[in-house]
Amino acid sequence: MNIPMIKALVKKDWMLYRRYIVAYSVLGIAATFLMIAPSVVAYYIGQVLLVTVLIGASAHISISSVVTEKKEDQLSFIMGLPLNVTDYVISKTLGVLAIYSVCWVVIVATLVFAIDISGLSDGLLPMAIVCSLEILVATALLLSIGILSGSEPITIVSMVVLNLFFNVFLFSMARIPDIGNNLWGDVAVFSPTVFKIIAVEIVLIVSITLGTIGIKSRQQCFM
Amino acid sequence: MTIKLFLSQTDNRPMYLQIMAQIKQKVMVGDWQAGFHLPSIREMASSIGVSVITVKRAYLELEREKVIYTQQGKGSFIADTQAIRSELQFEALDNKLKDAVEEAQSLGLSAEQVQTRLSDILNEKYSN
Amino acid sequence: MSDLAIQLTGVNKHFNYFDLKDINLELPKGQIMGFVGANGAGKSTTIRLIMGLMQADSGQVSVMGMNMPEMQTQVKQRVGFSSEEMKLYGSKNLGWHIEFIKSIYPHWDDKYAKELLGRFDLNLEQNIKQFSKGQHIKAQLLLVLARKPDLLVLDEPTTGLDPVARQEVNQELALILNDESRTVLFSSHNTADVEKISDQITFIDRGAIINTDNKESFLDNWKRIQLELPSTHPLTPLGSTINVEQDGRIASVICNQFDEAVIEAYKQQNIKVHAADNMTLEEIFLANVNYRRAGEKV
Structure with missing residues (x-):
């Protein structure tokens, strides 16, 4: 493992995507403000916009940094540099996830803060956090699929499936009594169920990432 | 020191012969005098854009023909020009004569016919 | 220390419709080798094996005395590799790419990079996607040359260049001749480019090396x-x-x-x-290829 090289690769990806990260963060913050505006219509528009920004940023950054880079032969340029497959896959899993997390953290932190200080019921908080984490899990998974398959069609189909799954996830969470029943309450109820879901999500992110590194590292050559 | 040799892709001679011919020409016209320090093989190769192995061969052949001499560790120099210049000039003359003879051959002239023509020319020139 | 920059011994690589067969190749340090073959002859595959981007089915690949692909990180630190298929990031300019490469190679030569920028007539600020094909290739070559690598591996460096750009690139490659410690392997299907600056020439056809010798012997013997x-x-x-x-x-x-x-x-x-x-190198190459192919048919 060549740590300076991995750092250089992550820095390069950061430079490539930072203006998008800033733009997504601004859009996310704007969506959050719509949500807390004193209008139900604004709330729903804001909510849809927020989810769209989080998922859109995730799909854009993962597909572009992995699949498009390969398709447009910039990966060929990278392969000639002093690195091996392990260095590359670490930069694309941990690195790109970290880059995406910058706007994710900004947006989710704004959302939590906004729910807390605004007239919106604090009961929404557990749902907001659980759903945001699901998007992070999906990002890790999409990166993994992109890296392991190297295929644009497979990755795009996976992205569509993951988007559909997000809606399924949203409804399933709302139907869990611990979460659904407290949604519009004044207090954020972090029940053991909520913690369990959060724990599962974090374990998933870690294991998908480590698993991808483990599988791809067994490959000695790029081609 | 920048060196210019004028080499041609369409010249039928191998590149090393072209290099030799150009260096000889520089000596003949007096641009490079006896004791002139030639660029190193690598410098020459680099400035004329020809491989090291080709320039090396040209230098070796020139050395064999005593146009240049090489001192261990110091490089290559043009040999005493006085003797070489006439030597080179004779060689150039011989080459021209060869060309003429080859042309005569391609016209299907016999050796006697060529000789007759040559003596005609000689008579004309030397009678003046 | 080995005196060979590149050594391939009995290398085989199988593909569905193509086989690289028993490749043996040696390039001594300080020499320039032209690697000549038709399109699809196996030049790029051989170069990928040399760079550790592909694993041979059998045989040994060693670069700067190190085994490939095991030592690819260390080897690539000392090798400048550029190939026809490589692309730079279109949304960024050359200056950005220079900063990126400079952060990876400690021997990066800023002065040389500036000279190249002038000689190649390239603009630091212009986005790569606005570059012509020739400018793109020259930009890549600049990124490779200014690293001051011990070994340069160039896959088709002059393919697709207009005559002016080709001359600029060839002149730059000729300047490398000045440095006796630098080794170059470059592939081409343009024999005129190869003929001029190479010390060694290797012909490859249909996945097999059909001839390798120093250039003067080639030209003398044929x-x-x-x-x-x-x-x-x-x-x-x-x-x-x-x-x-x-x-x-x-x-x-x-x-x-x-x-x-x-x-x-x-x-x-x-x-x-x-x-x-x-005979010109091109004539020698063609005669060689036709002879081998006729032999295969029998």
Whole structure:
């Protein structure tokens, strides 16, 4: 493992995507403000916009940094540099996830803060956090699929499936009594169920990432 | 020191012969005098854009023909020009004569016919 | 320390429709090797094996004395590799790419990079996607050259360049000749480029190396001999002849181990030798390929 090289690769990806990260963060913050505006219509528009920004940023950054880079032969340029497959896959899993997390953290932190200080019921908080984490899990998974398959069609189909799954996830969470029943309450109820879901999500992110590194590292050559 | 040799892709001679011919020409016209320090093989190769192995061969052949001499560790120099210049000039003359003879051959002239023509020319020139 | 920059021993690589067969290749340090072959002959595959981007099915690949692909990180630190298929990031400019590469290679030479920028007539600020193909190739070459690598591996560096850009690139490659510690392997299907600056030449065709030698030997050993025969009877070729063409009493013979004895031998048989002509590298390559392919058919 060549740590300076991995750092250089992550820095390069950061430079490539930072203006998008800033733009997504601004859009996310704007969506959050719509949500807390004193209008139900604004709330729903804001909510849809927020989810769209989080998922859109995730799909854009993962597909572009992995699949498009390969398709447009910039990966060929990278392969000639002093690195091996392990260095590359670490930069694309941990690195790109970290880059995406910058706007994710900004947006989710704004959302939590906004729910807390605004007239919106604090009961929404557990749902907001659980759903945001699901998007992070999906990002890790999409990166993994992109890296392991190297295929644009497979990755795009996976992205569509993951988007559909997000809606399924949203409804399933709302139907869990611990979460659904407290949604519009004044207090954020972090029940053991909520913690369990959060724990599962974090374990998933870690294991998908480590698993991808483990599988791809067994490959000695790029081609 | 920048060196210019004028080499041609369409010249039928191998590149090393072209290099030799150009260096000889520089000596003949007096641009490079006896004791002139030639660029190193690598410098020459680099400035004329020809491989090291080709320039090396040209230098070796020139050395064999005593146009240049090489001192261990110091490089290559043009040999005493006085003797070489006439030597080179004779060689150039011989080459021209060869060309003429080859042309005569391609016209299907016999050796006697060529000789007759040559003596005609000689008579004309030397009678003046 | 090994004196070889590149060594391939008995390397095989199988694909569905193509096989690289028993590749043996040696490039001593400080030399320039031109690697010539038709499109699809196996040049790029061989180069990928050398760079550790692909694993050979059998055989050994060693670069700067280190085994590939195991030591690819260390090797690539000392090698400048550029290939036709590589692309830079279109949304960024050359200056950005220079900063990126500079952060990876400690020997990066800023002064040299500036000179190259001028000689290649490239703009630091212009986005790569606005570059022409020639500018793109030159930009990549700049990124590779200014790292000051011990070994340069260039896959088709002049392919697709207009005559002006090709001359600029060839001139730059010629300047590398000045540095005796630097080794270059470059592939091309343009024999004129290869013929000028290479010390060693290797021909590859249909996945096999068909000839490798130093350039002067190639040019000396290969001759086209023009003969005038005593009768229209088919000529019995002498010496190592690889191609005979005859029309009536005139014949042309290509010989790959020429020496004066061959001419004498023809004269003994009452055959007139009109000329023993030099061949260009391109003619030698084509004769070589046709000869091998004809042999395969038999």
